[in-house]
Amino acid sequence: MIDIKEKYMCDGCHACYSVCPKDAINMEIDDEGFWYPKVDNTKCVNCNKCEKVCPILNKKEVKSLKKAYACYNLDEDIRMKSSSGGTFTILASEIIKDNGVVFGAKFDEDFNVVHDYVEDMEGLSKFRGSKYVQSNISDSFRQAKKFLDDGRKVLFSGTPCQIGGLKSYLNKDYENLVTVDLICHGVPSPMIWQRYIDELGDGKKLSAMTFRDKSKGWNSGVLKYSFEDGSEITEEYGESLYIKGFIKNCFLRPSCYKCNFKTLDRISDFTLGDFWGVEELIPEIDKKSGVSLIMIHTKKAQDLFNDINRSIYYEEVDINKSIVFNTCAIQPVKNDKREDFFEILKDNTLEASIDRTVVEEVHKANLIGRVKGKIKRMLVDCYNNLYDLYIELSYRKYELTNILEKKINIMTIDESIEYLIKKNCSLSRFGDGEMKLILGNRIAFQKYDYKLSKRLKEVLQSKEENHIVGLPDVFKSLRKYDKKATSYWKRHIWEYGYSWLELTDKNKIYINSFISRCYMIFVKKDKCEKQFKNIKQLWNNKDLVIIEGEQSRLGIGNDLFENTKSINRILGPKRDAFNVYDKLLEYVEKNISKDKLILLALGPTATVLAYDLYKLGYHAVDIGHIDIEYEWFLANAKDKIAIKNKYVGEAKDGMEVGDLDLEDYKRQIIAKIIN
CATH class of the missing domain: 3.30.70.20 (Alpha-Beta Plaits)
Structure with missing residues (x-):
């Protein structure tokens, strides 16, 4: 026994x-x-x-896929209500949609933390948000097994040791089970938690509580307590005595100090946590409302992640870099004053016990923490500098190869504009995203699709008389671009450069794809005004049909298309537009006359659609980001900024776009094909 x-x-x-x-x-x-x-x-x-x-007495060795992503929920409301990036809700929703069951930790009526299950979307809210208390599993393992044996999908979330216990209890692999554990600091005592809220409330009954209110931002968490008498108490995260005791490991479970489950080789399918330090790896990421670190351990997890990633922003990262500021993923906590704390607690209030155990050490701990933080940053900076040097040398080698062998030949922006006007030809533009899709990856606003990948490759290698392909002018020199663009494209070339060489034709001349990005990324911007003026001649006095994302709104609020004869619009999805590709093509073929100029701004879908429309006898130009670049030019913007009433996926707050009540714009819309 x-x-x-x-x-x-x-x-x-x-x-x-x-x-x-x-x-x-x-x-x-x-x-x-x-x-x-x-x-x-x-x-x-x-x-x-x-x-x-017992998962401690019978530890199982596993090998993980060791893949990691920075991600956040594109639903800003859910993201704000979640502790980090709101990724758990998307995973759980996917299970619920398939008549599944989700297990997680919630507060009961007395604010004990207990495990429970839900079978509908509304119930998921009770599992949302961190709860820094050990949860009572009770009969959850047995309940989960019954659901699994009945053939229903189950997502079970918990601490790594709880998932270890569940998997050991089940003693078999269930294809219909998805497990999600956490980057766990350690689990505080439920008794300490109850004493804390009792002392804090001073006789008042708690009615609501959140450990991580993000109204002041992800990095400025606030504990918020609401009481039945209508009163409220808030504590800054770093000032809460409970959190101080938790962070200093005063009242965690004894097993937390020798945890067997802190490893990258986990028995779970997923690991979730806050992605602290994400700005060190992805400087441009929007982190104000929280970013999740999600680790993928199994093929089952990778398949599910691929299914849900259209609902999230995500970026793959090196899993070893991801834990530099998240060491709780692999290291147990330490505290040589734990016994002192519980001894002091016998004769003192909780507040006094934490004070005597923690606050006396706070200056020493802060000093040590600052030193450790500086050392970590120095190591990260050193690694990044060496990595940057490697990327730089790799690009120089590539650059020299391309120049000497004349592999990829691209016109200047001015030559490209002149060519398009003079030849009256159709255009399909390629950039970093199109190449990623060709090679089997996905991008932020378009999931991977085998057919799309195949079609993009076909268009890239096409040889049509009056259709031309555009490429980004990054293969022979990056000197004309700003620091951020230069850094990005060097890394892109390092990863994809030789694929560009393999898939393009050195005997062809390509249009410069940056005709639609002729402002923001350039160091010298003296040619921009003339280039915008010249490109407007492409649609001068023409009847125009714009096929765009439903919130792109090209030309609205500026004079980009003031010289056209008329404008009609066909709206497609703002994300994953290739889902409706056949419907878009069919609509144009049945309803749009061939004497009209068609401009497309629909991501990689536009690249293929411009080609197919050309084959049907239309004049179609993939014009991409031209409107947003023009807005930034007019605003003399120094960085990528949000534009009112327009979807700008690359700008902070640029995806928060409302309805537009403008009669002229509404009259221009002849079709809306979004699903």
Whole structure:
């Protein structure tokens, strides 16, 4: 039978309690507030299932895929209500949609943290947000097994040790089970939590509580307590005594200090956590409302992630770099004053106990923390500098190869504009995103699609008389671009440069794709005004049909198209437009006359659509970002800024776009094909 001789040898996962065929094990609370198994010898039949199921006594070795992503939910409301980036809600929603069940931690009516399950979308809100208390698993393992055996999909979320306990209890791989664990600091005592809210409320009953209110930003978390009498207490995250005790590891479970589950090789499918330090890896990421670090451990997890990634912004990162500021993923906590804390607590209030244990050490701890932080940043900076040098040398080698062998030949922007006007030809533009899709990756606003990938490659290698392909002018020199663009394209060439060489024709001359990006990325901007003026001649006195994303609104609020004869608009989806590709093509063929100029701004979908429309006899030009670049030019913008009433995926707050009540614009819309 299970016999806990040392408390650090039990993580309170309830696996032994759940597996006992005679219900001979109860989970009893010790004097520190943690659950431990207690065997009723009158019921025990010595089957030893309790020992065999223990994930600490029977540790399993696994090998993980070790893939990691920075991501956040594109639904800003859910993102704000979540502790980090709102990724859990999307994973859980996908299971619920398939008649599945989701298990997670919630507050009960007395603000104990307990595990429970939900079967509908509305119920997911109770699992949202961090809860810095060990949850009571109770009968959740048994309930999950019943759902699994009935054939229903189950997502089970919990701490790494709880997932270890669940997998050990189930003792088989269920294809219909998805497990999600956390980057866990450690689990505080439920007893300490109850004492804290009792002392804080001073007799008042708590009615609502959040550990991570983000109204002041992700990095400025606030604990918010609401009471039944209408009063409210808020605590700055770094000033809360409870959080100080938690961070300084005063009242965590003994097993947390020798945790067996802190590793990158995890038994779970996913690991979720706050992506602290994400700006070191992705400087341009929008982190104000929180960013999740999601680790992928299994093929099942990767497949599910591929299914849900249209609902998130994500960027793959090196998993080893991702944990530089998230060391709790791999290192157990330490505290040599834990015993002192519980001894002091016997004769003092919780506040006084934390004060005496933590606050006396705060200056020393802060100094050590600052030194550790500086060392980490120095190591990161050193790594990044070496990495940058490697990228720089790689680009120089590529640049020299391309110049000497004349591999990719691209016109200047001025030559490109003149060519398009003079030849009256159709254009398909390629950039970084199109190449990523060709090679099997996805981009922020277009999921990978095999057919799209195949069609993009076909267009890139096409040889039509009056259709031309545009490429980004980055293969022979980057000197004319600003620092941010130069850094980005060097990395792109390092990863994809030789694919460009392989898929393009050195005997062809390509249009410069940057005719639609002729302002923001350039160091010298003296040619921009003339270039915008010249490109307007492409549609001078013509009947125009614009095929664009539903919130792109090209030319609205500026004079970009003031010289046209007429404008009609066909609106497509702002994301994953290739989903409606056939409908768009069919609509144009049936309803648009061939004497009209068609301008397309619909991401990679526009690249293929311009080609197919040309084949049908239309004059179609993939014009891409021209309107946003023109807006930035008019505003004399120094950085990529949001534009009122327009979807700008590259700008902070640029995706928060409302309806536009403008009659002229509404009259121009002849079709809306978004699903």
